[in-house]
Amino acid sequence: MNVLSVVFILVATWAALAASLWLYRHFLLISFRRALLNGDDRVAVSLGWAWATQEQILAAQQYWGSDIFGDILDFRRPEITRLFLFPRILFVMPVVLYQIGSRFAGHGLTGPCPSTPNCSNYLIGCLTRTGIITSLARAHIRISNCAGEDDVNYHPDFQ
Numbered sequence: 001m002n003v004l005s006v007v008f009i010l011v012a013t014w015a016a017l018a019a020s021l022w023l024y025r026h027f028l029l030i031s032f033r034r035a036l037l038n039g040d041d042r043v044a045v046s047l048g049w050a051w052a053t054q055e056q057i058l059a060a061q062q063y064w065g066s067d068i069f070g071d072i073l074d075f076r077r078p079e080i081t082r083l084f085l086f087p088r089i090l091f092v093m094p095v096v097l098y099q100i101g102s103r104f105a106g107h108g109l110t111g112p113c114p115s116t117p118n119c120s121n122y123l124i125g126c127l128t129r130t131g132i133i134t135s136l137a138r139a140h141i142r143i144s145n146c147a148g149e150d151d152v153n154y155h156p157d158f159q
Contacts, residue, residue: 017093018084024096025051025080036060041068046117048072050124053080078128088127091136095120119143 028051035043048057048069054077061069083092099120113119122142126135 014086014089017089021084021089021092021096024100025083029056032056032060036064036068042116045069045072046121049117050121050128051080052078054078076129078125080128082128083124088132091132092124092127095123113146115142115146119146 028047032044032047032052035041035047044060045068048060049072052060054073057069057072057078061073082088115122117125119139119142123135123139126138129135130138
């Protein structure tokens with residue numbers, strides 16, 4: 001196998017992952033809008049933290065009120081395009097597969113996440129705002145310290 005073949009395989013794999021992620025994000029943005037319309041604030045906040053752009057969050061705050069999203073705008077601006085970059089996409093796709101699996105299989109083993117945003121969306125939101133190492137560290141701290149808070153909280157240690 002020559003170098004050109006390896007490069008082609010890597011590029012094709014990345015393109016397939018990026019296309020899948022783009023479709024999944026589009027589906028979740030529809031779910032974000034549906035949650036806002038249905039008054040399901042927890043779902044809207046969780047999806048907004050992970051998948052919405054700054055402009056989409058601002059538009060939702062202007063229309064539905066800023067109290068739904070808490071202090072989401074106090075954090076670094078989300079750069080959704082960062083999710084599609086290699087190697088970051090390799091960290092996003094297992095989380096996406098977990099989310100899809102829990103959506104279809106229910107929350108059988110883990111139970112529903114009591115936190116807002118939920119831990120998987122929190123990790124993805126961190127990946128849009130910070131580096132890979134920082135995001136993984138924050139997600140680890142958040143999961144380790146999960147106390148089942150019902151309030152909106154974007155801080156990894158729930159403080």
